Amino acid sequence: MNDCATKIELIEALSNDAYRIRFAVDWKAFDPGQFVMMGIPGNVVFLRRPFGIARFSNGVAEICCKVVGRGTRALSDAKVGTRIDVLGPCGRGFRFPQKEEPAILVAGGYGIGPIFGLCEALLAQGRRCILYYGARETSHLLYLDELAKIGANVKCSTEDGSHGARGMIAELLEKDLDNIEKPSLFACGPHGLSKAVAEISRRRGVPAQVSMESYMACGIGVCLGCACKDADGNFVRTCREGPVFDVRELQWDSSPL
Amino acid sequence: MNDCATKIELIEALSNDAYRIRFAVDWKAFDPGQFVMMGIPGNVVFLRRPFGIARFSNGVAEICCKVVGRGTRALSDAKVGTRIDVLGPCGRGFRFPQKEEPAILVAGGYGIGPIFGLCEALLAQGRRCILYYGARETSHLLYLDELAKIGANVKCSTEDGSHGARGMIAELLEKDLDNIEKPSLFACGPHGLSKAVAEISRRRGVPAQVSMESYMACGIGVCLGCACKDADGNFVRTCREGPVFDVRELQWDSSPL
Amino acid sequence: MKPDLKVKIGSLTLKNPVITASGTFGYGEEFHESFYDIAKLGAVVTKGISLKPRAGNEMPRVIETASGMLNAIGLANVGLDAFLSDKLPYLARTGAVVIANILGSTVEEYAEVARRLDSAEGVMALEQNISCPNVKCGGLQFGIDPESAAVAVRAVRKAFSRTLIVKLSPQASSIPAMARACEEAGADAISLINTIPAMAIDVRTKKPVLANVTGGLSGPAIKPVALRMVYEAAGAVKIPIIGIGGIMNAADAVEFMLAGASAIQIGTANFVRPMAAMEIIEGIEVYCRENSISRVGELTGALEVRS
Amino acid sequence: MKPDLKVKIGSLTLKNPVITASGTFGYGEEFHESFYDIAKLGAVVTKGISLKPRAGNEMPRVIETASGMLNAIGLANVGLDAFLSDKLPYLARTGAVVIANILGSTVEEYAEVARRLDSAEGVMALEQNISCPNVKCGGLQFGIDPESAAVAVRAVRKAFSRTLIVKLSPQASSIPAMARACEEAGADAISLINTIPAMAIDVRTKKPVLANVTGGLSGPAIKPVALRMVYEAAGAVKIPIIGIGGIMNAADAVEFMLAGASAIQIGTANFVRPMAAMEIIEGIEVYCRENSISRVGELTGALEVRS
């Protein structure tokens, strides 16, 4: 992990409110599921903002940023060449599955970022994986081209049925799971999705890892601002012990962010 | 006076640290010596910044901005099309001389902005005027082309002698004054220049107006932050009773900003 | 449906909860001439008025800070006589609701100013400033000690028959204690916060930026502190609270009302965007409509706190 | 010539005046592993340590504000035992100067923690936090009342033989009185300020943003207030002052030293720029060189105030 002063190399709209942003970094590798703390250009926000690492190759990292507030707006409005500080890779990523088990990836919305990274890494190692990917509507399904290019097996759902199955991705997943032997789950998305995956994992006794979100001040484990509750009710740091947790490590009844 | 949300129409470097900036406004006229309170693009500073109005025609106003800190930096780095709030015209400008008296204009550094406006207005009325204009070095002499175009009679000095006379502009002025009948002085520049003009005015008994600077929070007369001392030792508001004062209205021994 | 924006402060009914803060609006003339009809405001609070005119501090008096500014104007004002003869008649003609902000370095001065304003037509309410952070000799003890505050408030209460608002200093170590002391002493409402004493230094010159060395911090920087104090005050007293501190837009104003304010004041925002107060009135109305709130008063203290 | 950056705090000599602030640096591990050799710092202040472990408050615990942030961590910490067994040995191995920040809800708890740290090797100084603005039951009275503060400080003074720093709350209505009380009670130095109690509200949900309702404000927003308080404290006592509050760069640090601080602490800046403390050490050195200052201590209180 280090903090590098770099520049935006590419910025590209993926939908009306999501952007692909690339920048050079000086780290050599990352674990899918890890994230970066991005300094936001201009002076519009004070703290950095966390983003999952979607891709990394040849020293260039990519994030997928969805505009939800002032910081994400300013980042997405930045131009190629804008100087930015990038701290990373932060946190603990996904632990890879046992060789023989099929990896069932589950992504919701911009959760596709880290999951794309995981998918690419698994396929590069010749592992079996299926990606379940849900969004509100077709235009919110991102990275479909890239997923096709890396040969991913993607099953989509949209809430309005405009692409793939109609409904929540967890429902589609649950239906298919009966036919998959020894699946292990890897999810990233809104809290509701993580909760659903945790519930499926518990009910079916299949292992599952989820990437959690939390408001973060430092991203490096020193402020204790990002805590979430572990299974024993103790606080653990989302930015350090997470963001990826085994669902059994966490308490699932507590209220989300 | 009003506050208009407008856009930068032109931004042009005049030297390595001074910029000409133009924007449409919805006022109809201004008095040379009046100023605008500019909202600074981005979020880098909190308060607005005052700038003398250098030109106004066909609904487009022009300021000349010298970079001295964060706000002037951000304003000068803005692009054409950047949205800005412009409050103006503020304050009291120069009172025009009696028809017969030759107007002796004196500008130092970016003080040329308001003085250019005054010069243009006087010439448009067919009034006699001579402009004494001093700067540190040649590259700091701005608006020379425009001054030539409007047919201004300009006498320059630079501290390094690289253009015009060597030395301070007040010295050059003082030398020439002997040969001018019934001059009246109009000055805008650093505090030292204003002080020198006030001193010349007092010694020779010639009328003089100077444009004063003060740190301003509101620019409209309500914060009382910009006060300067009048001849009786009372505070007057630079933004409202000024920025242009008759030198006899002010106290000249008090310390500058 | 148009929401009802009226709010009551003591015996005074304001047409909306947006008031312009003392020291940031002069005596109303500049705004009324150049920007908007100030009778559209809930009320106007005048620059602080003292018995005698005050010249104020030396220059520089203001400086920008991170998301805020410092001022050390030194409570410069025209004095009571000039206020009554030169400023009040203009204000009265505009039809604006006028709240006179008063200051004093002694209980007697407060009482004297209050007594004379009581007989002045056109002054609907007083706002008694017990903070005065910029004036060395004046007021500080009133602002930090509940007992001295009570003495000063009682004196003004006796001298003034209409609505009396007491404006608290953020330096009081217990806002609830201070608010209660003022309520018991007869205040009809509490306004807070005044600026927070602060300082800026120029490392180039190795000097304080302000001639007065210290000044008062205002603007968005102090909003979270002001919000907490308003919440504390609202929990401590029954009289209405007027929230002040870093309010720049309607959302900020609504935050203060949720925290317990019945009305709010716009200070530094007047410098940054002269139309701020008008925009905020409009924005509060929009918020009410979007949230199906028929009376703006429903917002006051509507914060949902888990317990 | 390289300026001498050494400063003395009590009997402790620091290699430079830059210290990392409690609660913003964990127990040093994260920074030492990923960013820099923490022995290069003047000192490291640990997260506040209580006798028993504390889980802290519910989520959310942090939120950004204008030029600052609010935190309501709730003084979460591993507790004294785990600090001694798990955290201190690591810190000691790094060679960093370790200042243990301690908290207590009673005088006895403070004394007990201090006593046990007195016999712990590797703890060079204590910083006694008498503020604890986030914990409802704890500490608040110590922070605002000079007499209670003195009692707590005396107890710790008796229990701890090395350098004792007392960290003041900005809620004290008189910083000079508080600083004097701590000096008389035996403090070797005063550090200030802790965060300012504050609040944020979400107008969409009508709820406080922080689960704890209120939190502590830190960052550039509070710098002008902190600077004023450091200036006041320095004028009131003879012992060294450590300045804290919104320091983001070397110029900020120099401002605090000019105001009277012998050393400074970097808090929230550690979150925004993990290398901040190193950059500030370098920047102070550059400032000294450019201003022909041979010992950084010459800066302390060098503010030129017209009188």
Ligand SMILES: Cc1cc2nc3c(=O)[nH]c(=O)nc-3n(C[C@H](O)[C@H](O)[C@H](O)COP(=O)(O)OP(=O)(O)OC[C@H]3O[C@@H](n4cnc5c(N)ncnc54)[C@H](O)[C@@H]3O)c2cc1C
């Ligand atoms: C580990 C992790 C990975 C993430 N990965 C991605 C990603 O790949 N792509 C992406 O678009 N977004 C990602 N997010 C979410 C992203 O960080 C927030 O959307 C962003 O910080 C919002 O900033 P803002 O200034 O636009 O919003 P604000 O205006 O500050 O607030 C808007 C909303 O965003 C939430 N939010 C604000 N700041 C943070 C913060 N520092 N951490 C978490 N939530 C915050 C607020 O609670 C609020 O609900 C991730 C968050 C975490 C914790």
Ligand SMILES: Cc1cc2nc3c(=O)[nH]c(=O)nc-3n(C[C@H](O)[C@H](O)[C@H](O)COP(=O)(O)OP(=O)(O)OC[C@H]3O[C@@H](n4cnc5c(N)ncnc54)[C@H](O)[C@@H]3O)c2cc1C
């Ligand atoms: C009536 C008037 C007319 C002016 N006309 C012009 C002009 O035509 N062209 C031009 O380039 N400049 C003009 N100035 C000066 C200009 O306003 C300042 O240079 C500018 O505000 C500095 O902003 P900053 O953020 O870059 O500097 P900062 O980083 O804030 O400070 C740098 C320096 O500028 C001074 N300064 C900062 N803010 C103000 C302020 N609001 N008012 C006055 N001084 C300030 C500070 O004291 C400091 O010395 C004028 C000032 C006044 C009062």
Ligand SMILES: Cc1cc2nc3c(=O)[nH]c(=O)nc-3n(C[C@H](O)[C@H](O)[C@H](O)COP(=O)(O)O)c2cc1C
């Ligand atoms: C330049 C200036 C002058 C002020 N003068 C007074 C005053 O005379 N009396 C008073 O009670 N408050 C005065 N205040 C305080 C404001 O009324 C208000 O309480 C404070 O600025 C916080 O609100 P804000 O952050 O919205 O500005 C003044 C504030 C400023 C910025």
Ligand SMILES: Cc1cc2nc3c(=O)[nH]c(=O)nc-3n(C[C@H](O)[C@H](O)[C@H](O)COP(=O)(O)O)c2cc1C
């Ligand atoms: C997240 C966070 C946690 C903190 N925890 C403590 C603490 O445990 N003990 C303490 O004395 N101060 C604590 N502080 C206060 C800081 O040490 C410091 O006094 C304050 O943040 C002001 O400095 P800054 O503006 O540089 O951050 C904490 C501050 C923050 C932001």
Ligand code: FES
């Ligand atoms: S964000 Fe600071 S500890 Fe996780």
Ligand code: FES
């Ligand atoms: S700048 Fe506010 S009164 Fe002049």
